[in-house]
Amino acid sequence: MSPSRDSSSPAPTAAMIVIGDELLSGRTRDANTPHLAQALEKIGIRLREVRIVPDETEAIVEAVRALSAVHDHVFTSGGIGPTHDDITADAVARAFDRPIEINPEAHARLAAFYEARGIEMNPARLRMARMPAGARLIDNPVSAAPGFSIENVHVMAGVPSIFREMLAGLLPRLTGGAPLLVRGFLLRRPEGEIAAALGAIAAAHPDVAIGSYPSFRADGHETRIVLRSALPAALEAACQALTAAFADLVPDEHGPGNG
């Protein structure tokens, strides 16, 4: 089931809170944000901010309160496992001043999962059923322990394979917007050389976001240009202006949508 679409209002916005000391130490790279960003773009939800915070209650509470107040959707990853450093559920409950409880459905799912595998349910594993009162479960087809949604915050696992599966089950429930259309181009020229003309095109096409990304290759400078808009006609007009301005413009074969 596709998410419902509302093309008449400004596009819904989202923020991501990535929870985990290991990300702030540089030991682990955040794989969930790029995945989330691409998934949201397909359904027309604009990811507007990402915060990486430690496994600390106050840091999580502050981020959840700040971002849930200004965005339509907030996604979190990390900190919903069974160990002592998994404190996200308690922090999110506190952020919304809600009691935390053992969610009966989550408990039942975990109990069934462990029983089928001859694994002992213990207090640590039971922690994974602790959720704010009123939470709606997000399915975990990988390892049973659900994520949850409360108000406009969707709390999911940090392990990327589980995050992806949880997100896939969640997205059809969300209201998206007009999808953002994207076109990518390449110029074998340095940014400094093309900047004036590019800036003029950007100014002349206010409904299109034009980004410019340089790289330095052994055989010379290269600039990738990415155009994004929710309005197909505006995007097409800007692409035509770009093509007219730069005779050596080529499509970016490794650009968005092209693998």
Added chain:
Amino acid sequence: MSPSRDSSSPAPTAAMIVIGDELLSGRTRDANTPHLAQALEKIGIRLREVRIVPDETEAIVEAVRALSAVHDHVFTSGGIGPTHDDITADAVARAFDRPIEINPEAHARLAAFYEARGIEMNPARLRMARMPAGARLIDNPVSAAPGFSIENVHVMAGVPSIFREMLAGLLPRLTGGAPLLVRGFLLRRPEGEIAAALGAIAAAHPDVAIGSYPSFRADGHETRIVLRSALPAALEAACQALTAAFADLVPDEHGPGNG
């Protein structure tokens, strides 16, 4: 020259602001944060928050103001190139209510760089010399256009190779703290099984942060355990407690410091 160290005060803290629409679209992965995190850990500066924000003035101003007020150091990457979407310098100037100007030294460096290469200095390239009044330059040995420091904010390039070189030149100027010592271990057991004992050890060793990270392999569950402390004796005591608790504990050969 090593950064000066102050081992008597609480460790300095830092935040990172990663600026760029392309990161929020998922098209580009943030390589600078893990690099920064590891570099800071070596000199005892604790990275406490990362924010990824769009190439938009208000978003940058808000993040700079919020984070510079609560952390000893703020690092930014992105948005200091020559194109219309490079607005970081103006946003940072605005965040501190400072005028922006052409920095004479930055201008001289760019002019010399271009002249030596027969490249035309044009208004777009000159934009890269725009900096808040009073900025201190951060050297760019790759492509000349400097980064800059203003108050406690250090503004650097988004391109990873340039970010790394800029950071390498900047770090010796900063006051660090006692370096965080780290030890990593591996257990071929699921988190749920070890959580109770691990939690007890964490509670008994409050000067040591103990993180637990699960993975799921074809041949069974695995949990990585990372212990971090600025106090060598405390770290050693916690490692011994861990070894005593888990007979099958092994060093994590792919863990921190081990490649």
